[in-house]
Amino acid sequence: MSTTAVQGSDPSTVHRGAPAGEPLLAATDLVAGYVPGVNILNDCNLVVHPGELVGIIGPNGAGKSTLLKALFGLVTIRSGSVVLKGEEITNHRADSLVRRGVGFVPQTNNVFPSLSIQENLEMGLFQAPKRFNERFDFIVDLFPVLGERRKQRAGSLSGGERQMVAMARALMMDPSVLLLDEPSAGLSPVRQDETFLRTRKINKAGVSIVIVEQNARRCLQICDRAYVLDQGSNAYSGPGRELMNDPKVIELYLGTLATDVEAAAAADRPAPAGPAAGGPAAGGPAAAGGPAAGGPAAPPAPPAAG
């Protein structure tokens, strides 16, 4: 089945493949931006149903990170609405969103390097410290290594391990939906794989997830549904594996099929032209927003990921 290009904001095309029933999170016709008069999101739509893992992919500068930040109150929404569990949360402050069940993991500066793993997790629960033992048990069930190494300084961890701590910190408040901003960025391929598996594991534990990713193929492999954003609007949407095999999405956003490259290599001829596989080149503007808002002050930048 080929994927439907999104036309206007007809929910049946904008949210193709979405389960029936009341969504957990629904963003409708969002217009948002940083500079007065310049909109980065243009009538952007997204729904997340309970238990879903939803991906957001698209070229550099498409507005993927901006969409997450708008959902989390870090970028002002100029028009449109965000509804969580039937309740309007448009432009609510991040700390209030955290209390209501929205977790956010920024792309960078997302751990306190001078604090231990346990202290980082305590920071994630500063609005409800009495729940520490219960939530810590949940985290250690998911990621046993965090229990074994709870006294280790976060700054001494590898990039992939720091991402794990950042996700765990956001999970401490028991969110119903977790927003992940490019968790694989800057990691080696092996660490990226681990990060995608961890994301899936968190989702299987019952947490709905919205994940923004540069690594479009891996993202489509793990997510239930995905949205392709282009210039701040929905371009395509559908089940992850359908999008991955849709010729238009491949041509515009995913690049040459790996199988084409393999076949070309075997035949010792150039692969078909197209953008680099794995999505457009990284190196877009640095994401604004800093550490998970709704939490304590910004931790200093962690050492380079590895």
Ligand SMILES: Nc1ncnc2c1ncn2[C@@H]1O[C@H](COP(=O)(O)OP(=O)(O)OP(=O)(O)O)[C@@H](O)[C@H]1O
């Ligand atoms: N803090 C900011 N102030 C002004 N403009 C910004 C800010 N952050 C991002 N932008 C602009 O918003 C647009 C969308 O950026 P955004 O980071 O949301 O895109 P993206 O799809 O996540 O891209 P990438 O994959 O490169 O991270 C870009 O044109 C960018 O320059």
